[in-house]
Amino acid sequence: MQVKNLITSLTLVASSVFSINALASDTIKVGVLHSLSGTMAISETTLKDTVLMMVEEQNKKGGLLGKKLEAVVVDPASNWPLFAEKARELLTEAEVDVIFGGWTSVSRKSVLPVIEELNGLMFYPVQYEGEESSKNVFYTGASPNQQAIPAVNYLKDELEVERWVLAGTDYVYPRTTNKILEAYLTSLGVAKEDIMINYTPFGHSDWQSIVSDIKKFGSQGKKTAVVSTINGDANLPFYKELGNQGLNSEDIPVVAFSVGEEELSGLDTTPLVGHLAAWNYFQSVETDSNDEFIELWRAFTKNPERVTNDPMEATYIGFNMWANAVTEAGTTDVNAVEQAMIGQEASNLTGGTALMNKNHHLSKPVLIGEIQDDGQFEVVWETDSTVAGDAWSDFLPGSKDLISDWTAPLKCGNYNVQTKTCSGKTL
Amino acid sequence: MKQFQNLIYGLIACFSFAFFSVYAVANDSQSAKAKSDTELLVALTQVKLKQMNPLLDQIKSSQAQTALPIFKTLLEGRLYYVRSGKHLIQMQKIGKEKHYFELESATALPHLTKKLVKKVKLNNSVRRYLRSAIAELELSHPDAKIRAAALQSLLSNLETNLQVTIEKRRALETDNKVIDLLDVALNLYQLKQSESAALQIKAIEQLASRLEIPVKNQLTTVAETSPDPAVKQAAFDALKEIEHSTNRYELVDQLFFGLSLGSVLLLASIGLAITFGVMGVINMAHGEMIMLGAYTTYVVQLLMPNHIDYSLWVAIPAAFMVSGLMGVIIERGVIRHLHGRPLETLLATFGISLILQQLVRSVFSPLNRQVFSPSWMTGSLEINPILSLTLNRLYILAFALIVFFALLTLLRKTSLGLNVRAVSQNRNMAKAMGVKTGWVDAMTFGLGSGIAGIAGVALSQLTNVGPNLGQAYIIDSFMVVVFGGVGNLFGTLVAAFSLGIATKFLEPVTGAVLAAIIVLVFIILFIQKRPKGLFPQKGRAAE
Numbered sequence: 030m031q032v033k034n035l036i037t038s039l040t041l042v043a044s045s046v047f048s049i050n051a052l053a054s055d056t057i058k059v060g061v062l063h064s065l066s067g068t069m070a071i072s073e074t075t076l077k078d079t080v081l082m083m084v085e086e087q088n089k090k091g092g093l094l095g096k097k098l099e100a101v102v103v104d105p106a107s108n109w110p111l112f113a114e115k116a117r118e119l120l121t122e123a124e125v126d127v128i129f130g131g132w133t134s135v136s137r138k139s140v141l142p143v144i145e146e147l148n149g150l151m152f153y154p155v156q157y158e159g160e161e162s163s164k165n166v167f168y169t170g171a172s173p174n175q176q177a178i179p180a181v182n183y184l185k186d187e188l189e190v191e192r193w194v195l196a197g198t199d200y201v202y203p204r205t206t207n208k209i210l211e212a213y214l215t216s217l218g219v220a221k222e223d224i225m226i227n228y229t230p231f232g233h234s235d236w237q238s239i240v241s242d243i244k245k246f247g248s249q250g251k252k253t254a255v256v257s258t259i260n261g262d263a264n265l266p267f268y269k270e271l272g273n274q275g276l277n278s279e280d281i282p283v284v285a286f287s288v289g290e291e292e293l294s295g296l297d298t299t300p301l302v303g304h305l306a307a308w309n310y311f312q313s314v315e316t317d318s319n320d321e322f323i324e325l326w327r328a329f330t331k332n333p334e335r336v337t338n339d340p341m342e343a344t345y346i347g348f349n350m351w352a353n354a355v356t357e358a359g360t361t362d363v364n365a366v367e368q369a370m371i372g373q374e375a376s377n378l379t380g381g382t383a384l385m386n387k388n389h390h391l392s393k394p395v396l397i398g399e400i401q402d403d404g405q406f407e408v409v410w411e412t413d414s415t416v417a418g419d420a421w422s423d424f425l426p427g428s429k430d431l432i433s434d435w436t437a438p439l440k441c442g443n444y445n446v447q448t449k450t451c452s453g454k455t456l
Numbered sequence: 457m458k459q460f461q462n463l464i465y466g467l468i469a470c471f472s473f474a475f476f477s478v479y480a481v482a483n484d485s486q487s488a489k490a491k492s493d494t495e496l497l498v499a500l501t502q503v504k505l506k507q508m509n510p511l512l513d514q515i516k517s518s519q520a521q522t523a524l525p526i527f528k529t530l531l532e533g534r535l536y537y538v539r540s541g542k543h544l545i546q547m548q549k550i551g552k553e554k555h556y557f558e559l560e561s562a563t564a565l566p567h568l569t570k571k572l573v574k575k576v577k578l579n580n581s582v583r584r585y586l587r588s589a590i591a592e593l594e595l596s597h598p599d600a601k602i603r604a605a606a607l608q609s610l611l612s613n614l615e616t617n618l619q620v621t622i623e624k625r626r627a628l629e630t631d632n633k634v635i636d637l638l639d640v641a642l643n644l645y646q647l648k649q650s651e652s653a654a655l656q657i658k659a660i661e662q663l664a665s666r667l668e669i670p671v672k673n674q675l676t677t678v679a680e681t682s683p684d685p686a687v688k689q690a691a692f693d694a695l696k697e698i699e700h701s702t703n704r705y706e707l708v709d710q711l712f713f714g715l716s717l718g719s720v721l722l723l724a725s726i727g728l729a730i731t732f733g734v735m736g737v738i739n740m741a742h743g744e745m746i747m748l749g750a751y752t753t754y755v756v757q758l759l760m761p762n763h764i765d766y767s768l769w770v771a772i773p774a775a776f777m778v779s780g781l782m783g784v785i786i787e788r789g790v791i792r793h794l795h796g797r798p799l800e801t802l803l804a805t806f807g808i809s810l811i812l813q814q815l816v817r818s819v820f821s822p823l824n825r826q827v828f829s830p831s832w833m834t835g836s837l838e839i840n841p842i843l844s845l846t847l848n849r850l851y852i853l854a855f856a857l858i859v860f861f862a863l864l865t866l867l868r869k870t871s872l873g874l875n876v877r878a879v880s881q882n883r884n885m886a887k888a889m890g891v892k893t894g895w896v897d898a899m900t901f902g903l904g905s906g907i908a909g910i911a912g913v914a915l916s917q918l919t920n921v922g923p924n925l926g927q928a929y930i931i932d933s934f935m936v937v938v939f940g941g942v943g944n945l946f947g948t949l950v951a952a953f954s955l956g957i958a959t960k961f962l963e964p965v966t967g968a969v970l971a972a973i974i975v976l977v978f979i980i981l982f983i984q985k986r987p988k989g990l991f992p993q994k995g996r997a998a999e
Contacts, residue, residue, distance in 0.1 A: 066822075068924055070817065230969050235713075235716075235720070248672075279587065297826050
């Protein structure tokens with residue numbers, strides 16, 4: 030009996046493999062590597078849907094190179110090693126031509142060796158800490174100089190902030206970002222005692238003593254602001270505690286890099302009103318392309334209240350650039366598409382165009398928004414022009430001299446301009 | 457001569473022209489006053505954010521009476537206008553629905569819908585302006601409490617042009633507390649502006665007992681920059697005195713933080729103390745019982761959107777029922793069959809916890825859900841400028857203690873409690889005496905899970921209501937129960953509060969991450985020394 034079962038299941042597997050092969054010839058496959066279960070499902074499910082929507086739209090336009098696009102969705106379940114396994118599965122079994130995926134830095138780091146070994150192509154759509162440039166990855170989210178540094182400039186110039194609290198969740202993105210920010214602030218002449226750095230565990234919910242510390246730190250007569258790299262679930266209790274202890278956004282503004290429309294939707298935003306966030310995109314920006322995108326998204330998700338956010342725009346830009354690059358290259362071959370990607374332009378949803386630079390990072394505008402009571406942001410400041418994403422921070426001693434340039438003749442992700450070597454070193 | 461005559465004619469002409477034009481303007485402004493007032497208000501709907509503050513200033517000076525309610529509505533983000541007529545109205549949220557009313561008469565405007573109106577925008581700089589403007593206008597409010605609050609908020613940003621207003625108020629004021637604050641403000645002015653060292657020292661002496669933060673900051677500046685050594689010394693001494701009492705209050709504050717964290721730990725772990733402590737079942741799905749309780753609160757609020765203030769009273773029994781019922785189902789369906797096999801029970805309940813998490817993810821979406829705080833739970837109880845206890849924490853502390861003692865009474869005084877204790881002490885003997893152990897097991901597990909559900913209601917007021925809510929508390933709960941001694945409710949109480957206080961005293965020194973590690977290491981070492989926890993069970997029950 031068991032043998033029979035085994036045979037049936039084997040046949041099933043075999044037939045499904047064959048059917049994949051049969052399809053492979055007449056479609057272009059788009060891999061989607063976003064967690065649909067586990068802790069990160071909250072953020073990543075949205076991006077999966079965004080890619081599916083983009084694929085559908087592209088197919089309405091007739092696909093690419095005369096072929097239809099086909100999305101292959103896998104679920105890495107917020108489990109970092111599983112990201113690597115699923116990436117391998119996408120590249121070797123489903124043989125996808127491109128992957129859109131990842132959210133946390135650790136998931137990207139987990140995929141990296143696989144995608145480099147198998148020479149795949151991945152688009153990573155989330156703001157991150159930088160200090161990385163791979164031939165096989167395009168980073169369409171913001172690097173620190175496209176989010177953190179402009180935000181600090183805004184606080185310093187517009188709000189005349191003199192004391193800084195750098196509060197973050199204890200993992201790689203906040204640690205690296207805060208290291209960059211600390212170096213940047215010190216270079217601006219901010220004294221050591223005017224910077225307070227604080228790390229909390231994931232999902233920290235008891236903010237009483239930390240908020241009371243911030244209150245004490247902020248009541249020394251100098252204007253104080255909090256730069257928050259606090260991640261995910263820990264944010265709401267943090268803002269609630271701020272409100273309960275009587276700290277409002279006029280006294281001590283908090284500028285956050287991980288709080289967007291999606292995180293705010295379905296929350297009681299009263300304690301957050303007036304606090305700030307820095308992104309490259311806000312849903313509230315009124316442009317024709319953005320209105321169109323929001324309408325499309327709401328129709329696709331069949332939810333008239335559904336919000337959009339910055340990583341969605343990054344996915345949108347990345348997808349459009351990839352489609353253009355494939356058309357231009359006339360093939361989905363990774364090496365050809367990779368070269369065609371550099372210099373690609375695609376329109377932003379906030380007006381203007383994004384440009385893919387030689388270091389696989391985008392040039393995009395930076396916006397600062399104030400949280401409103403409806404969970405949307407009111408743009409209060411934006412950069413005059415686009416800011417080019419920096420793979421290697423200019424403010425860290427280890428990466429100051431490194432540049433990334435994937436065009437000939439350098440073709441190197443970490444070229445040291447001092448020693449003139451491509452070290453292959455990653456921090 | 458001719459020239460002189462011309463000059464006189466010219467002068468007469470000039471004067472008469474000036475006179476008539478002044479007269480005309482005066483006459484005009486009488487009738488146009490009302491019109492320009494409404495124009496100012498209409499301008500409020502059109503102006504860019506950057507020009508908002510000067511406009512508000514105009515409104516403030518031209519019509520102090522109407523300005524206050526408008527400013528307040530605007531600060532609360534409830535000032536809207538009708539798109540077509542640029543007519544200002546106010547919005548009020550009733551539950552989740554937005555309703556619109558006339559600004560002054562508060563008559564309802566039911567014909568207005570979301571599309572017909574727009575919100576008057578504001579940002580932090582406007583908010584800051586509004587707060588100080590409101591405080592200024594409220595200085596003469598009939599209620600002394602409001603006057604005091606207004607002064608408090610003015611203190612942090614004392615502008616020189618306010619001095620006259622404050623002096624005038626001081627002459628009129630009758631309330632002692634407000635007089636104190638007015639004196640603080642006047643002394644601060646004195647300290648800032650006076651040239652005479654004697655007057656400055658006098659001001660410093662009067663400020664020395666005040667705990668207001670602006671006082672401390674001003675004194676620090678004086679202590680650092682004053683050219684007069686006597687003034688410097690006086691400021692220094694005053695600062696020392698302030699520092700001393702500040703430290704004392706901060707200690708109380710920290711103690712409160714510790715008690716509050718302890719109460720959360722107690723609520724989360726007390727249900728576990730019953731299921732793990734009394735029944736010996738390692739229930740990894742305990743956290744999910746808390747989560748279910750929190751989601752029940754969410755559903756209850758969905759069902760009664762217009763009575764958020766009372767929703768928690770409904771949610772508490774509802775959460776107890778939902779989680780308790782789920783507990784009974786789990787016990788009857790799974791745990792009963794794994795009796796005496798702790799490892800399998802652990803794995804099975806861990807599986808159940810994953811199932812329940814994914815279940816709420818599928819039913820309620822993976823996004824966190826919005827649970828409102830009733831108005832009586834927001835804000836804080838201000839004892840003095842240094843020490844203020846947040847109300848939600850205060851209520852939860854009280855609630856945790858009530859739940860604890862209610863549970864204790866239940867176990868000690870009721871027949872169910874007697875049965876539970878009998879089964880936990882000697883299962884076979886109890887069985888032999890005719891106690892239905894199966895039924896008691898189910899009830900005990902239901903009770904423990906139900907209490908976890910109640911904890912979920914409390915936690916929904918502090919943290920996110922999402923699928924991962926339970927996981928955040930399960931480790932802490934086990935820590936508390938093991939530390940306190942398995943099977944001893946009082947041990948759980950003591951353990952919860954001592955862990956809470958220890959964490960909160962460690963946190964400022966070591967940071968939150970290291971504090972958690974230190975506490976965990978301490979418990980591990982403690983368990984090595986005393987494997988049965990703080991209060992081990994004695995006698996036969998210990999077997």
